[in-house]
Amino acid sequence: MKDEQKKLKAWGLRITPQRLAILDVLRGNRTHPSVEKIYEEIVRKYPTLSMATVYNTLSKLVKGRGIQELDIDPKKRRFDPCTSPHHHFYCQTCGEVYDIDYDTAFVPNMKRIGGHKIETIQVNFRGKCKACSKK
Amino acid sequence: MKDEQKKLKAWGLRITPQRLAILDVLRGNRTHPSVEKIYEEIVRKYPTLSMATVYNTLSKLVKGRGIQELDIDPKKRRFDPCTSPHHHFYCQTCGEVYDIDYDTAFVPNMKRIGGHKIETIQVNFRGKCKACSKK
């Protein structure tokens, strides 16, 4: 049984062609794709795929901690299959999201803060990206 | 001339009753209000106020760096009149946003990263808040 099938099983999700295709698009993907981007990529092979299925599956993956949902893009949901700690940069000019591999040790490593239980921490940089600065 | 009127002038914005009312709601406000919350509070006094005006003014204030726009709430835009550095906590159960006054010195103080020009940095904590944990 393939890696991806095992993952779905571990998260208590049924194995379907649509879900395998979504995991396939996400594997090693560093473009922080939106729902639409993922949909577009798969719909070529599965013309009947619906956005609802993509939304549904992504939400379940996020809940099961299989992937990370980013809060950096104010316009749409974006997903990152890379769950190891790193930061993100959002270009306010072109809307692109970049990985920032700057040291993550500075982020406090705590279970609670001010009485609140911490599940995730995201560090978001915003500004003008390298490419847009040149123009 | 009042403080708020000076501010508007400094940002090159005309002084209107609507804008003064918006600044009034924001002053010292630590609830990270959404557009709707701000609208609701003012519309009682100015029944003809429109959402478009609130959106328009808030966008200009953000652009002029008069207030901060938070990226912590995936469902809607939220605003913070406090521009001094601090973090935020988002409760995934109740949707409330809390200030986190934990040390901010750990956040890197850089103008550029990976060739990108940095304008703002936000640190977002997520999880279950104190109140919801008790339930």
Added chain:
DNA sequence: GTATCTGCAAATGTTTTGCACTCCA
């Protein structure tokens, strides 16, 4: 007087929901 601002209504774009049908386990 004129450019900016406001308010309304319509449009846009993303995400969610309801439901009948399908298919995995």
Added chain:
DNA sequence: TGGAGTGCAAAACATTTGCAGATAC
């Protein structure tokens, strides 16, 4: 076979836009 998953369409929601009339300066 039963319950979970899918696809479609409609609904919901936040936000943006276009424009005519009002207002600040």
